[in-house]
Amino acid sequence: MGASTPVVEVKNIYKSFSSTRALQDVSLAVYPGEVRGLIGENGSGKSTLSAIISGNLKADEGSMFLFGEPYAPANSFEASEKGVSMIVQEQGTISTVSVAANIFAGRESQFCKLGILNSKKLSAEAQKLLDKVGVSDIKADAPVAGLSFEDRKLVEIARAFYKLPELFIVDETTTALPQKGRNILYGLIKMLKKEGKSVLFISHDIDELIEVCDTVTILRDGRFIATLEEGEMEAKKMKELMVGREVADNFYRNDSNCTCVADKPMLTVKDLSCGILKDISFELKTGEILGLAGLSDCGIHEVGKAIFGLLHRESGTVTVGDGTQIHTPSEAIKKRVGFMSKNRDTESMLISMNIQENVVLPSLDHLKVAGFFIPPKKEKELASEWCGKLNVKMRDLKQSCAELSGGNKQKIVLAKWLGNGSEVFILDCPTRGIDIGVKEAIYRIMEDLKSQGKSIIMISEELPEVIGMSDRILVMKDGRIVKEFDRGPELTENSIIQYMI
Amino acid sequence: MNNKALNIVKRVLLAIALPAIVYLILGIIRPDIYFSFNTLIMQLTQTMKLTLVGWAMLFGMSVGLFDFSVGSRIILAGLVGIHMSQFMGVIGFVLGVVVTSLILAGITGAAFAGLRIPSIITGYAMLLIFESIATIYQKKFTVIVTDNIAIFGKAPGIYVLTIVAFVLIYVVFNNTKFGYQIKAIGGNEAVARSMGIKAVQLKLLTYIVGGAFLSIAALVEVGYTGSVTAKTSMQSMQSCFTPMMGVMIGMNLASCNPVVGSFIGSFCISIVGSGLVALGIESRLQNVVVGLFLLVFLGLKGNSDRLSHLFSRKKKEAVNIN
Known part of the structure; x- marks a missing residue:
């Protein structure tokens, strides 16, 4: 050559x-x-x-x-x-x-x-x-x-x-x-x-x-x-x-069994139908990472959007832990549900705005003083705290999000929902298009959230990460849930694939 | 001086650079007119009038709404205000202007939000309706301007109103949920919706909040001119173009906030406009020059990356030759 x-x-x-x-x-x-x-x-x-x-x-x-x-x-x-x-x-x-x-x-x-x-x-x-x-x-x-x-x-x-x-x-x-x-x-x-x-x-x-x-x-x-x-x-x-340093071979969870509180659902989806989705029902338990696996066009991505209220539902209900039903994104956010879209730049982040503005946007109600005034100091503190915790590589908080790399953008989207105090996270392809360093960091954040009793729906087309991170896996095909797997050492990609295709 | 202070100084210098350069150029051409205190005061007053209308339009323009009914709303609110001043004095004038302005803004916003048609078309339609109502109103009622309302258009009234409006709009735009959501919708409506922002309601609110600021502009306008005349055939539309240009410059001044930027933009337009008057240029040609100024500014701004790349290359070539 x-x-x-x-x-x-x-x-x-x-x-x-x-x-x-x-x-x-x-x-x-x-x-x-x-x-x-x-x-x-x-x-x-x-x-x-x-x-x-x-x-x-x-x-x-x-x-x-x-x-x-x-x-x-x-x-x-x-x-x-x-x-x-x-x-x-x-x-x-x-x-x-x-x-x-x-x-x-x-x-x-x-x-x-x-x-x-x-x-x-x-x-x-x-x-x-x-x-x-x-x-x-x-x-x-x-x-x-x-x-x-x-x-x-x-x-x-x-x-x-x-x-x-x-x-x-x-x-x-x-x-x-x-x-x-x-x-x-x-x-x-x-x-x-x-x-x-x-x-x-x-x-x-x-x-x-x-x-x-x-x-x-x-x-x-x-x-x-x-x-x-x-x-x-x-x-x-x-x-x-x-x-530029040695990396671990396996960066998923080390435990091999489901560790979540079974009797306390954080989110209940019942008979949800919407576009391709037909009669989707499941419960998300406290401290659970629930994996949604399937082929790209089987409806897994629509499930996340429909739960968050971004798609018009034909039937069915989505209920949070206190029994309140959610229908729109604003209701979901009020009830501490956060959503990270698969299409980060076009659906999850305001590229034209700066880091601080993106991070504080869902938290404005918590920052308000006297019912309307948002003190700049409080904004800065919130954005600074979460960007620091997530180790976002940036010039300063006023840097435009358009200038950030994919992994750092993903961290900003996470920071947004973490700063808002979300209890339920819907993460659609959370590690899509990001490098192994940031990937590892996101898996550790997910584990940390789980240990705090927060719940995660992880939608992913990457079977190793679904198997590696989830307590429970729902497999979808043609808009329906066709199989449920519990976390366990015997679970393999092949056992899931046969239900996907 | 630490980095933060240096940055602030740099931003302030950058922000005032544009009007300073324009002023200096015109001052060199006509030092007798430009380097005088009276001219500066006159231009500042003109700027305030433009800026108040511009600020009222800033909310809508930030979310991509272009409302050409603004001029007709000032006229109609002014007419109602003057009419009411005959019964209740200054209070009646203020009440008439503010309430009418809010109602007209609400109607325009409701038409946009309810019918889901583009803001430009809604604006045109409402302008035709408001111009006709203003003409009928003026014919039906004898509207006489009383002297006491002039306080809103003269010093110190105009300065006080502008400062109050500035503080209010600065806080609303930068330190409230509404202001943040406006920026979010302007950035990417789909993402903003996914963050729970109700776009249609928010846009409706931009009409109403803009209407509140427009009422301040109407108080100043009527107080300054001392009269209001109903216009027809879309003539009222012209009064929104110049403030709109100021806002466009303001939204594109990277070094400062759009609220401050709108003032700077309006000041530039104002000194260019009055400079042309001073130079004895025909009014129709003045619009050509103001238009060219806007094109040159936005052209330079839009191509700033290419220009800095070109300059840095030339600089390197010069260093290599030396």
């Missing part, structure tokens, strides 16, 4: 955001037919580097080359035209237009004659592309607003494959995809490799990286640490290079 001209080469790249140095003297070369992994903790600079290569950001210093020629794309469209395409973790589609319009956004002129757009041809071409990529069930004429988050990701993938990219950048996208979507993506990566094209694959899932990539580059605190070749890629070594 090393003998040929690299598809993309970046040399001595520097990038800063205000006083934060995101990248310092990073160099990297990706060769034809190579699938290069890029790994590092949140805030290590992976996404910044990929954004620079894909034309979404500009480097402060350094140079880039595409097939040996100077390369400095003005924007992502220009990069894509030159053969560098990227798909990201968060939403990257326009929800107000159709799938076809999304796929050919910026390239509409090829379907125009005398200024008139041939929408029939546009849709036909888009459908061909969707079929080619392997997502025929998505219709080109369908409005994107009606698609699930996962299907929107697949639309983005199709868009990237309109012209076979020379370098395909996958930025933590697999966490947003169900297994079927992941398989489609893996298939496309294999096809690209076979065609002599390259892939830059960013993921926090080390096993996935070892499986998919030929080589892996590790970044830490914005600096290049190492590149491991195929024979050197070993999970423990990669984790240690990422974190």
Whole structure:
């Protein structure tokens, strides 16, 4: 690989955001037919580097080359035209237009004659592309607003494959995809490799990286640490290079039995039906971590939203420990129920606001003096206390949340509900898209909450964490609860999977 | 000086930099007009009038609502206030303006929240209705302005009202649940809803709270001009554009709070406007220059990252050459 001209080469790249140095003297070369992994903790600079290569950001210093020629794309469209395409973790589609319009956004002129757009041809071409990529069930004429988050990701993938990219950048996208979507993506990566094209694959899932990539580059605190070749890629070594210290092999709970108070439910869900959900009933006990497992589109994510009052319920009730029924988010918050959405940036956090404002928002009623006045000192104390306890890496409390890494954003969302004194936590994919260091910290927080008698509903598509952290697991399929497992040493992924599919 | 104090000084300097630069440029062009105490006082008074209307609009604009009925509401509230002053003196004037302003704001807000139509369309429709009512009202009742209401538009009345309004709006915007929720809705309505914020009710409340502040603006406006004339054919709409520009500048001044920023923005607009008058520029062209000022400011603000990148590159190149 090393003998040929690299598809993309970046040399001595520097990038800063205000006083934060995101990248310092990073160099990297990706060769034809190579699938290069890029790994590092949140805030290590992976996404910044990929954004620079894909034309979404500009480097402060350094140079880039595409097939040996100077390369400095003005924007992502220009990069894509030159053969560098990227798909990201968060939403990257326009929800107000159709799938076809999304796929050919910026390239509409090829379907125009005398200024008139041939929408029939546009849709036909888009459908061909969707079929080619392997997502025929998505219709080109369908409005994107009606698609699930996962299907929107697949639309983005199709868009990237309109012209076979020379370098395909996958930025933590697999966490947003169900297994079927992941398989489609893996298939496309294999096809690209076979065609002599390259892939830059960013993921926090080390096993996935070892499986998919030929080589892996590790970044830490914005600096290049190492590149491991195929024979050197070993999970423990990669984790240690990422974190810069030794890490434990197992970071889940150590106890193997259910430890919660059975006779005192904190939350009771009865006959809940809503969209895909049919007759969902369960009790959440005091001090319990209740895992909800299932395939992405089986309804597990809707359960969290429906309990919190974000979805309109067709029937059924949600009752908290004191017997009060909750119907809306404001009622849920009043009764100390907190919800962390799977889609952090778009559903759980006010990206445009600063850290302090985000943390105190659900606690304003507790901070009020004389019925209306919120003293700045009290706000600061609350935000400072919880950001300190959760060890949020930040410049100060006034730092914009948009500047934080994924893991730190997740901590802010948790801080928000912890600061509010929540008793019940609905955590939808709490460790999605975050590195092992923060992951471990979140598991310890969950254990700590449990020991304080607080209860958690943990919704997750990652079976090891559901098994590793839950006292009890409810398995869902097609909108229904199909099986219940208690925590125990004999519980395996296989025993759960057979009820999921 | 510690870091915190340094930061505060830096922010204050940054905040006053824009009006100071504009003032200095115009002062160099016409030192006889600009470097005089009387001109400064006149511009401050003008600024207060604009800012009071701007503050009333700030709540709505922060949650993405654009209400063009503001001017017609000032006129109608002013007419009712003056009418009532004939029976109850100053108290009648204040009561008439405040109560009418709140009622009109409530009706506009209810139309928006109840019909769920865009705020711009609601604003247009209400403007047409309020302008017509004001015209009928003026024809039906003999509305005579009494001298005693002028205290609201002259010093020290206008200063006292502006300071009271500033303290109130600053606290409401920065230190109340309502103010926080406004920022949250403006940031991301879906996330705000998931935090238990009732978006529609909150937007309705922004109309009413904005209406309360608009009543202060109406007291000052009527007191200052000493008359109110009903307008037709959407002429009242013009009176909301200039304050709106001040708010836009204020919301984009990164170094300061939008409440203070709106005052600074209005001051800039005011000195640019009066400068053009002093320079003898035709009134229609004045709007062109004020519009260009807004475009230049927002253009510079929106491209600040690109500009700083460009400047730092030029600086590095210059260092390398040396």
